[in-house]
Amino acid sequence: xxxxxxxxxxxxxxxxxxxxxxxxxxxxxxxxxxxxxxxxxxxxxxxxxxxxxxxxxxxxxxxxxxxxxxxxxxxxxxxxxxxxxxxxxxxxxxxxxxxxxxxxxxxxxxxxxxxxxxxxxxxxxxxxxxxxxxxxxxxxxxxxxxxxxxxxxxxxxxxxxxxxxxxxxxxxxxxxxxxxxxxxxxxxxxxxxxxxxxxxxxxxxxxxxxxxx
Amino acid sequence: xxxxxxxxxxxxxxxxxxxxxxxxxxxxxxxxxxxxxxxxxxxxxxxxxxxxxxxxxxxxxxxxxxxxxxxxxxxxxxxxxxxxxxxxxxxxxxxxxxxxxxxxxxxxxxxxxxxxxxxxxxxxxxxxxxxxxxxxxxxxxxxxxxxxxxxxxxxxxxxxxxxxxxxxxxxxxxxxxxxxxxxxxxxxxxxxxxxxxxxxxxxxxxxxxxxxxxxxxxxxxxxxxxxxxxxxxxxxxxxxxxxxxxxxxxxxxxxxxxxxxxxx
Numbered sequence: 001x002x003x004x005x006x007x008x009x010x011x012x013x014x015x016x017x018x019x020x021x022x023x024x025x026x027x028x029x030x031x032x033x034x035x036x037x038x039x040x041x042x043x044x045x046x047x048x049x050x051x052x053x054x055x056x057x058x059x060x061x062x063x064x065x066x067x068x069x070x071x072x073x074x075x076x077x078x079x080x081x082x083x084x085x086x087x088x089x090x091x092x093x094x095x096x097x098x099x100x101x102x103x104x105x106x107x108x109x110x111x112x113x114x115x116x117x118x119x120x121x122x123x124x125x126x127x128x129x130x131x132x133x134x135x136x137x138x139x140x141x142x143x144x145x146x147x148x149x150x151x152x153x154x155x156x157x158x159x160x161x162x163x164x165x166x167x168x169x170x171x172x173x174x175x176x177x178x179x180x181x182x183x184x185x186x187x188x189x190x191x192x193x194x195x196x197x198x199x200x201x202x203x204x205x206x207x208x209x210x211x212x213x
Numbered sequence: 214x215x216x217x218x219x220x221x222x223x224x225x226x227x228x229x230x231x232x233x234x235x236x237x238x239x240x241x242x243x244x245x246x247x248x249x250x251x252x253x254x255x256x257x258x259x260x261x262x263x264x265x266x267x268x269x270x271x272x273x274x275x276x277x278x279x280x281x282x283x284x285x286x287x288x289x290x291x292x293x294x295x296x297x298x299x300x301x302x303x304x305x306x307x308x309x310x311x312x313x314x315x316x317x318x319x320x321x322x323x324x325x326x327x328x329x330x331x332x333x334x335x336x337x338x339x340x341x342x343x344x345x346x347x348x349x350x351x352x353x354x355x356x357x358x359x360x361x362x363x364x365x366x367x368x369x370x371x372x373x374x375x376x377x378x379x380x381x382x383x384x385x386x387x388x389x390x391x392x393x394x395x396x397x398x399x400x401x402x403x404x405x406x407x408x409x410x411x412x413x414x415x416x417x418x419x420x421x422x423x424x425x426x427x428x429x430x431x432x433x434x435x436x437x438x439x440x441x442x443x444x445x446x447x448x449x450x451x452x453x454x455x456x457x458x459x460x461x462x463x464x465x466x467x468x469x470x471x472x473x474x475x476x477x
Contacts, residue, residue, distance in 0.1 A: 104416040111408050143337050146434070167434025168427040176242065176426045177418045193418055201415060 027151040027158040028122040030067070031133045035117055038063050042112045056106040064105070069152065069159035070098040076161070077174040078182075085187045093187065096194035101170075103201040115139055117147070129153040243425060244355045252358040253421045259361065260403075265410075268403035282326045283401045287382070289318045289325025291339070294379035298340035302348040310335050339435075341376050343369030347436030356425050364428040
């Protein structure tokens with residue numbers, strides 16, 4: 001009996017320690033771990049390599065989404081219009097933007113074949129709560145593609161809130177689109193446009209280079 | 214005319230002026246927007262009906278090693294101009310590395326068909342004269358879409374003749390071989406961008422805007438990688454979060470100050 005109690009106590013303590021350790025995991029280590037995990041899984045999974053939409057999105061949902069702060073991303077992309085939106089609109093907007101990003105990221109991920117990723121040393125002070133993690137994707141042809149992340153420390157650990165591909169930050173790039181949609185049809189117009197876009201993406205096959213249109 | 218009538222006319226005139234001032238006026242982030250959109254649509258049509266199908270066929274049918282060879286061959290020719298630009302920008306080490314790349318690949322790499330230099334650890338750079346001008350301090354200027362060539366900026370358009378002059382393949386004789394080579398290069402380049410363009414289609418609500426905003430940021434990051442160099446004017450939104458501007462210069466203040474800035 002005593003042994004079992006000790007064992008349970010030990011197990012609890014070690015789980016607690018793991019939890020503590022992951023909360024203290026440095027942001028670049030976290031991003032590196034997720035990134036390598038995702039790429040390795042994508043390469044090894046036959047279904048994903050064959051272009052199975054569902055499997056790619058499952059991978060994205062399970063391994064990446066928990067580490068992304070979509071609300072912050074949406075807030076930044078909406079800019080000053082965020083304050084003008086009702087809580088319900090904010091929630092809808094976040095959901096639709098999240099779906100769009102999941103589709104887009106899944107599309108990118110399904111094209112992973114034999115690339116490798118190198119991470120650059122992080123330039124940040126230990127006390128920073130917002131850092132930039134820099135990496136590059138080595139392509140079989142041509143220059144490596146810069147892939148950087150902006151990560152912020154929140155109550156539930158480090159979360160990604162912006163991504164930079166080839167020098168362009170995602171939030172900054174969507175800002176212009178968001179602003180003009182809102183100018184055209186208000187925040188509801190933007191939500192509607194995103195919803196329709198997501199419907200279209202949901203119904204088309206993923207990872208095909210056949211000429212569309 | 215009675216006073217009431219005069220007042221009404223004045224009010225009407227004022228109202229119309231205010232309305233026009235509000236909805237007219239170019240986008241400060243994209244002063245040539247109407248021209249740019251038209252040219253973008255033209256390029257897009259040419260791409261959809263001519264270039265993309267050919268590039269897709271090329272990518273699907275041509276053996277991979279041939280595609281790699283083509284890419285390497287023209288990439289190698291490009292390395293010479295990249296080397297010159299790196300040296301002009303004061304990047305001695307990178308410039309000499311590019312010279313070594315060119316020398317190595319042209320000889321041991323059999324006229325550039327094999328990219329031995331990358332395997333030897335010499336990274337591939339890409340520098341054009343527009344980036345050199347940027348490093349020298351020339352601001353990018355507004356976004357411009359060039360016929361067939363696609364996204365560019367005012368500065369890079371000015372730099373284009375230099376880039377053309379620095380292109381080794383331009384001096385290839387006889388002319389018909391040169392032209393065939395140019396077509397092959399264009400098709401190969403487009404084939405390499407097929408994945409990116411399908412992603413662009415998926416990710417964007419308005420492809421023109423998405424491409425413009427992404428391109429301007431990318432261009433800036435090519436000129437000033439690591440964000441050093443030009444002082445970055447970080448704007449604070451009303452939400453209190455910070456974000457970097459799209460181009461390296463302040464939103465066109467040279468517009469008549471009566472026009473309120475659009476969007477941001």
